Amino acid sequence: MSKKVTITIDGRRISAHEGEKLLWVALDSGIYIPHLCAIRGQDRPPAGCRLCFVEVGGRLGPVTACTEPIREGMVVRTRTPRVDRLVETAFRLLLSDHRLDCKNCTKNGRCELQVIARERGLGPDRDPLQPLPAKTYIDESPRTFVFDPGRCVLCGRCVWVDQQVAGVGAIGFSGRGIRRRVTTFGDSNLAESPCTECGLCVEVCPVGALFFKLPAKKTKGDS
Amino acid sequence: MRRENREREAGVMAVPSAEKFYAMLRSAAVAGLRILDEVPVIRIGTATCGIAAGALLVRDTFRDELNKRGIEARVMEVGCMGHCYAEPMVIITKPGFPSLCYNNVDEELAIHLVDDFLARGDPCYEFAMAALEPNDFFPTFQDFPRGIYEEKMILGDCGLIDPQEIDHFLARDGYLALCKALQTESNQVLQEIKKANLRGRGGAGFPAGEKWDMARKAPGEIKFVICNGDEGDPGAFMDRNILESNPHLVIEGMIICAYCVGASRGFLYIRSEYRQAVCRMERALEQAREKGLLGERILGSNFSFNLEIFTAAGAFVCGEGTALVKSMEGKMGIPEHRPPELAESGYLGKPTVLNNVKTFCYVPPIILRGARWFRDVGTPESPGTAVFALAGKISAPGLVEVPMGTTLRQLIDDVGGGVPHGKRFKAVQIGGPSGGCLPEQALDIPIDFDSLLGAGAMMGSGGIIVLDEDDCMVRIARFFLNFTQEESCGKCTFCRLGTRHMFRILDDIIRGKGEMGQLETLRRLAEDIKIGSLCNLGKTAPNPVLTTLRYFFDEYRAHISEKRCPALSCPELTVYFIEPKRCSKLCNVCIGSCPVEAIFTRDDGLKAIDQEKCVKCDNCLKACPPDYSAVIKLSPLSLLDERLGKNK
Ligand SMILES: Cc1cc2nc3c(=O)[nH]c(=O)nc-3n(C[C@H](O)[C@H](O)[C@H](O)COP(=O)(O)O)c2cc1C
Ligand code: SF4
Ligand code: SF4
Numbered sequence: 001m002s003k004k005v006t007i008t009i010d011g012r013r014i015s016a017h018e019g020e021k022l023l024w025v026a027l028d029s030g031i032y033i034p035h036l037c038a039i040r041g042q043d044r045p046p047a048g049c050r051l052c053f054v055e056v057g058g059r060l061g062p063v064t065a066c067t068e069p070i071r072e073g074m075v076v077r078t079r080t081p082r083v084d085r086l087v088e089t090a091f092r093l094l095l096s097d098h099r100l101d102c103k104n105c106t107k108n109g110r111c112e113l114q115v116i117a118r119e120r121g122l123g124p125d126r127d128p129l130q131p132l133p134a135k136t137y138i139d140e141s142p143r144t145f146v147f148d149p150g151r152c153v154l155c156g157r158c159v160w161v162d163q164q165v166a167g168v169g170a171i172g173f174s175g176r177g178i179r180r181r182v183t184t185f186g187d188s189n190l191a192e193s194p195c196t197e198c199g200l201c202v203e204v205c206p207v208g209a210l211f212f213k214l215p216a217k218k219t220k221g222d223s
Numbered sequence: 224m225r226r227e228n229r230e231r232e233a234g235v236m237a238v239p240s241a242e243k244f245y246a247m248l249r250s251a252a253v254a255g256l257r258i259l260d261e262v263p264v265i266r267i268g269t270a271t272c273g274i275a276a277g278a279l280l281v282r283d284t285f286r287d288e289l290n291k292r293g294i295e296a297r298v299m300e301v302g303c304m305g306h307c308y309a310e311p312m313v314i315i316t317k318p319g320f321p322s323l324c325y326n327n328v329d330e331e332l333a334i335h336l337v338d339d340f341l342a343r344g345d346p347c348y349e350f351a352m353a354a355l356e357p358n359d360f361f362p363t364f365q366d367f368p369r370g371i372y373e374e375k376m377i378l379g380d381c382g383l384i385d386p387q388e389i390d391h392f393l394a395r396d397g398y399l400a401l402c403k404a405l406q407t408e409s410n411q412v413l414q415e416i417k418k419a420n421l422r423g424r425g426g427a428g429f430p431a432g433e434k435w436d437m438a439r440k441a442p443g444e445i446k447f448v449i450c451n452g453d454e455g456d457p458g459a460f461m462d463r464n465i466l467e468s469n470p471h472l473v474i475e476g477m478i479i480c481a482y483c484v485g486a487s488r489g490f491l492y493i494r495s496e497y498r499q500a501v502c503r504m505e506r507a508l509e510q511a512r513e514k515g516l517l518g519e520r521i522l523g524s525n526f527s528f529n530l531e532i533f534t535a536a537g538a539f540v541c542g543e544g545t546a547l548v549k550s551m552e553g554k555m556g557i558p559e560h561r562p563p564e565l566a567e568s569g570y571l572g573k574p575t576v577l578n579n580v581k582t583f584c585y586v587p588p589i590i591l592r593g594a595r596w597f598r599d600v601g602t603p604e605s606p607g608t609a610v611f612a613l614a615g616k617i618s619a620p621g622l623v624e625v626p627m628g629t630t631l632r633q634l635i636d637d638v639g640g641g642v643p644h645g646k647r648f649k650a651v652q653i654g655g656p657s658g659g660c661l662p663e664q665a666l667d668i669p670i671d672f673d674s675l676l677g678a679g680a681m682m683g684s685g686g687i688i689v690l691d692e693d694d695c696m697v698r699i700a701r702f703f704l705n706f707t708q709e710e711s712c713g714k715c716t717f718c719r720l721g722t723r724h725m726f727r728i729l730d731d732i733i734r735g736k737g738e739m740g741q742l743e744t745l746r747r748l749a750e751d752i753k754i755g756s757l758c759n760l761g762k763t764a765p766n767p768v769l770t771t772l773r774y775f776f777d778e779y780r781a782h783i784s785e786k787r788c789p790a791l792s793c794p795e796l797t798v799y800f801i802e803p804k805r806c807s808k809l810c811n812v813c814i815g816s817c818p819v820e821a822i823f824t825r826d827d828g829l830k831a832i833d834q835e836k837c838v839k840c841d842n843c844l845k846a847c848p849p850d851y852s853a854v855i856k857l858s859p860l861s862l863l864d865e866r867l868g869k870n871k
Contacts, residue, residue: 044559044560045560046559046714047559047560047715047757048714048715048716048757049715049716050715050716050717050755050756050757051716053755061754062754062755064560067560082754085751086751086754086755089717089721089747089748089751089755090716090717090751090755093716093717093720093721093724094716094720096720096724097720128740128744129724129744130724130727132720132723132724154713154714154719173555173557175713176538176540176709176710176711176712176713177708177709177710177711177712177713177719177722177723178708178711178713178719178720178723179713180712180713180714180719
């Protein structure tokens with residue numbers, strides 16, 4: 001099953017197991033590809049954030065690296081004008097729906113949106129999109145952490161660990177289109193849900209939507 | 224593995240008794256229906272469209288009146304023939320006369336027909352619409368302009384047979400194709416579908432045979448066949464019509480498909496709003512089971528297939544294959560990345576064939592008459608016919624079945640009777656929310672699955688909306704964008720947020736708050752959403768915007784730079800005005816028509832509108848007698864001041 005194959009990413013030859021998803025092969029080799037929703041080992045990645053576009057030789061349009069199994073001889077480019085344009089648009093769309101307040105955010109400096117901006121040279125200032133109305137509700141009911149939907153990028157990592165790793169099922173997705181959100185059953189507070197406050201969801205959240213209370217005492221390196 | 228397959232093959236192979244079994248069923252059906260040749264038969268179209276137009280009342284009137292007079296006749300409920308503009312439709316077949324079809328029948332006409340035609344012998348030709356068979360007295364549907372283009376491969380029996388009585392279907396050789404298929408090696412049946420190049424009618428036009436082959440070859444014992452009856456396009460109703468008018472044709476097609484791929488279970492995925500369709504389909508399934516045409520050992524063969532209905536909550540996105548399957552599994556209807564295709568891993572992770580209602584309908588006739596017969600109609604790459612739903616500014620809206628390759632102009636002008644009320648044609652929206660708006664110069668493109676792509680539209684599932692000079696193209700684009708952004712599942716960034724932004728920009732423009740720079744943002748977003756979205760909902764959502772930008776850019780510019788709506792349709796940019804020169808002092812119908820009392824009589828006796836109060840309901844414009852036509856619309860708003868200044 002796991003035959004080793006050699007592929008080329010941005011001119012670098014890399015060998016890895018056949019069928020592994022391109023995103024992880026690239027990341028493991030130190031080649032950055034923007035991504036928010038993918039989780040290692042997922043059988044069927046959600047492919048929802050649409051940030052990990054790359055171009056693969058022989059394929060017509062850009063493809064998502066999280067869903068692309070590698071095969072012998074594959075030639076991959078992570079930076080092309082088409083890829084850069086898609087990533088920029090996806091990023092700006094996400095920012096237009098993200099309450100920007102980095103100064104007061106506990107994830108400032110570790111936020112994966114900031115990583116993408118840095119890696120791809122994208123700043124919020126050139127954004128031509130009108131910000132969408134921010135969600136103002138904040139759930140501070142858990143003893144140890146806070147959920148701030150106004151910052152959520154709907155990557156679904158928290159839902160995945162809650163259901164697949166913690167096995168609790170306190171949170172899930174609800175609503176269609178622009179109303180899609182992470183919430184509890186019946187939209188109750190987390191404190192009134194089956195949530196055990198294991199904190200796994202907080203650890204996987206790429207942005208400041210889920211954060212521990214008293215962050216200064218718990219995390220090092222926050223400014 | 225291969226041996227296993229071969230064994231399974233042998234297991235479901237043909238047994239000669241199927242033919243006898245079928246012959247018995249059919250002759251019993253024919254015998255049972257002989258009565259219909261002896262007494263007058265009144266067929267009433269009671270599909271959803273007929274019912275909405277009052278067909279049930281007409282049916283009851285016929286029954287009561289016939290009873291009262293003691294006339295022996297059969298009142299039969301049938302489906303829809305596709306002439307929506309003519310509902311309720313009634314077909315009367317009386318021995319000695321050609322079968323005659325009457326349009327827009329109401330209680331009064333029903334009584335009239337019973338009295339004059341059924342009781343006496345006057346067929347009331349003055350009320351008839353067409354005859355069904357050629358005769359010396361009255362034109363048939365084939366003599367209609369649309370009759371020249373129509374070619375019915377799958378809709379032929381709709382509106383003629385009673386969908387609730389399987390015998391009607393059997394008597395017209397229904398299930399004969401199944402009987403033939405069961406006596407043929409399954410791979411050979413599949414090859415016939417492949418040779419026919421039957422392409423999926425749900426929108427994308429993927430070759431059905433290839434899909435079936437993939438599922439057939441996929442490893443595993445358990446396989447499924449699903450019929451996609453979600454039909455979520457706004458205004459689409461072709462699939463509902465077929466499900467209501469000829470459910471057995473769909474069932475037969477599905478059984479043959481199941482035989483080809485080796486599936487033992489199937490589902491009809493129908494949205495729950497389609498109550499009538501679900502009801503009729505349930506009855507059809509029951510009758511098919513009773514006759515041994517469905518269930519264990521079909522027609523006495525070794526092949527077994529069970530089919531049931533899955534009623535769905537009915538979200539547009541659930542029509543997308545992966546979302547449909549997830550919703551059947553009890554999960555949220557959210558599309559997933561492909562591959563794997565459903566044919567490899569579908570419902571419950573098993574190989575699954577998903578086809579549209581119409582796609583299945585083509586299967587029995589192809590098996591019966593052969594791939595050649597099918598390929599002789601239509602275009603080389605898109606053989607067969609296409610079913611279109613004509614709507615909008617068109618004289619004769621309804622369902623039509625025409626060969627692939629018919630042009631839009633033939634469809635609109637000849638089949639649909641053109642744009643009514645002497646208005647000018649402006650554009651045609653084809654393919655629903657995933658299609659595009661095409662202008663006059665595109666009307667001569669022969670329509671098939673691929674031909675419209677270059678023009679930025681697609682045939683899609685066959686919805687055609689005709690737009691005239693009163694339709695604002697920016698508003699049309701906004702209407703469809705509003706639909707897609709509401710129906711987006713919200714999973715992926717481009718579709719969830721991108722269509723929302725596009726909608727907001729369009730909304731700004733129609734309110735006169737747009738800026739030229741926004742058009743560039745709009746176009747960029749549209750292009751990126753097309754490439755970046757996960758599923759075809761997002762990938763096609765920008766089409767209405769891209770095509771209107773391409774063909775009707777002037778309208779965008781007028782809204783933005785002149786704050787003018789050229790179609791006088793956007794309320795924020797339009798005012799109602801009573802032209803003093805045309806207003807008659809003696810008339811005041813407009814005053815009565817206004818719901819907010821915005822119209823007053825000036826000192827000089829003429830009428831005028833208080834703009835502060837006007838809610839732009841359009842009533843006064845409609846109410847003003849054509850002789851005066853004094854109420855007009857003005858855009859941009861600044862024209863009003865000009866007029867008032869001039870006329871004071
Ligand atoms: C958003 C969306 C909605 C769809 N809705 C329908 C539908 O209502 N009916 C349908 O047959 N196909 C629909 N489709 C197409 C299906 O995904 C699928 O291609 C089709 O059912 C396959 O059958 P066919 O090959 O016979 O067309 C939809 C696709 C998308 C992306
Ligand atoms: S809360 Fe965080 S982890 Fe959960 S979906 Fe939102 S951004 Fe992702
Ligand atoms: S394109 Fe739209 S409907 Fe399709 S998965 Fe993405 S968000 Fe959902």
